[in-house]
Amino acid sequence: GIQVEQSPxxxxxxxxxxxTLRCNFSDxxxxxxxxxxxxxxQLINLFYIPSGTKxxxxxxxxxxxxxxxxxxxxxxxQTTDSGVYFCAGGFGNEKLTFGTGTxxxxxx
Amino acid sequence: GxxxxxxxxxxxxxxxxxxxxxxxxxxxxxxxxxxxQSLGQGxxxxxxxxxxxxxxxxxxxxxxxxxxxxxxxxxxxxxxxxERGDSAVYLCASxxxxxxxxxxxxxxxxxTVL
Numbered sequence: 001g002i003q004v005e006q007s008p009x010x011x012x013x014x015x016x017x018x019x020t021l022r023c024n025f026s027d028x029x030x031x032x033x034x035x036x037x038x039x040x041x042q043l044i045n046l047f048y049i050p051s052g053t054k055x056x057x058x059x060x061x062x063x064x065x066x067x068x069x070x071x072x073x074x075x076x077x078q079t080t081d082s083g084v085y086f087c088a089g090g091f092g093n094e095k096l097t098f099g100t101g102t103x104x105x106x107x108x
Numbered sequence: 109g110x111x112x113x114x115x116x117x118x119x120x121x122x123x124x125x126x127x128x129x130x131x132x133x134x135x136x137x138x139x140x141x142x143x144x145q146s147l148g149q150g151x152x153x154x155x156x157x158x159x160x161x162x163x164x165x166x167x168x169x170x171x172x173x174x175x176x177x178x179x180x181x182x183x184x185x186x187x188x189x190x191e192r193g194d195s196a197v198y199l200c201a202s203x204x205x206x207x208x209x210x211x212x213x214x215x216x217x218x219x220t221v222l
Contacts, residue, residue, distance in 0.1 A: 004150075031209040041197060043151070043213040086150050092209060095141065095164055098150030 002027050002089055006099035014107055018075045021102045023087035025068040030091055032063055034072050037084040037101070046072070046085075077106045110134075112214035114200050120220045121190055129185045129217045133202030140183050141211065142175055143199040151199055157183060158205060190221045 003026035013019055023034075034046040047054050047061040049070065054061055058078075063070040074081055084103050088096035113132040121127055133140050139158055143151035153167040157177045165175070172190075177183040187194055197216040203209050 033209075033211060035213075040215075042215055043199065043201075045210060045212060048210040088150075088211075090209070095153040095156050095167065096209075096211065097153065098143075100150050 002029065002097045004087060004089060004097050004099035006085075006087060006102050008102060009100070010103045010105075012105045012107065013077050015077055015079060017077050017106075018073070019077060019104065021072040021074075021085050021087075021104075023070045023072075023089075023099055025070075025089050028065065028068060029089035030065075031094075031096065032065075032070055032087065032089045033096065034061055034070070035086045035088065036081075037086060039083055043086070074104075077104075079106045079108055082106045112200055112202055112212055114198075114214035114217050116217055117215065118218045118220075120222065122222050123190060123192060125190050125221075127187045127190055127219060129187075129198050129219070131183045131185070131200030131202075131214060133181065133183070133200070134212055136204070137202035137212075138180070138205035139203045139209075140177060141201045141203075142183070142185050143201065145197045145199055145216070154185070154198075187219075190219075192221050195219055195221045 005024045036044045049061045049063045051065040058075045060073045084101040086101045088098040090096040115130045142154040145151045156164040160180045172188045174186045199216045201211040201213045
């Protein structure tokens with residue numbers, strides 16, 4: 001099956017800083033999504049981004065499908081951005097395989 | 109409902125007991141997924157329904173685990189003869205299906221087997 005590698009595993013930043021999270025896939029996918037898991041465990045869908053670039057406020061994501069990786073950018077970090085960020089990939093409606101996540105801690 | 113609803117939010121049971129976890133997906137979503145998440149890990153796929161049928165149950169760890177979705181909406185995950193290793197957060201997600209695979213997750217059911 002697909003292997004999903006995320007980096008870095010942990011990231012500690014000061015409020016206001018910018019960050020880049022990376023996700024590599026062992027095989028091609030046509031369904032790629034980014035999620036934020038808040039400290040209460042709720043998984044929130046951030047982006048559905050099988051290719052190209054999308055932006056939503058301070059967050060943006062870019063997927064280079066031919067090179068099997070995706071990047072999540074967070075600008076002007078806030079304490080509410082803390083949590084674990086997961087990327088997941090698969091084909092169509094089939095199962096998504098998740099990475100082990102990047103734990104982001106934003107210090108006030 | 110507005111989001112994916114899971115019940116119970118917490119379940120504590122004894123080893124060997126039977127457990128049912130329920131998932132009510134977003135109205136109109138035809139695809140429904142069950143995942144399991146252990147501490148410090150990413151969600152691990154269990155089973156995927158398209159309508160009433162299980163399209164992929166390759167993630168179910170053994171025959172103690174079973175899931176149904178009889179009317180194509182609510183789904184129940186059933187675990188027989190629970191073991192301590194079954195302790196985890198069980199997550200349900202739904203999507204529109206038909207090639208638009210954006211997943212929306214419920215808050216999960218935390219299962220603790222003593």
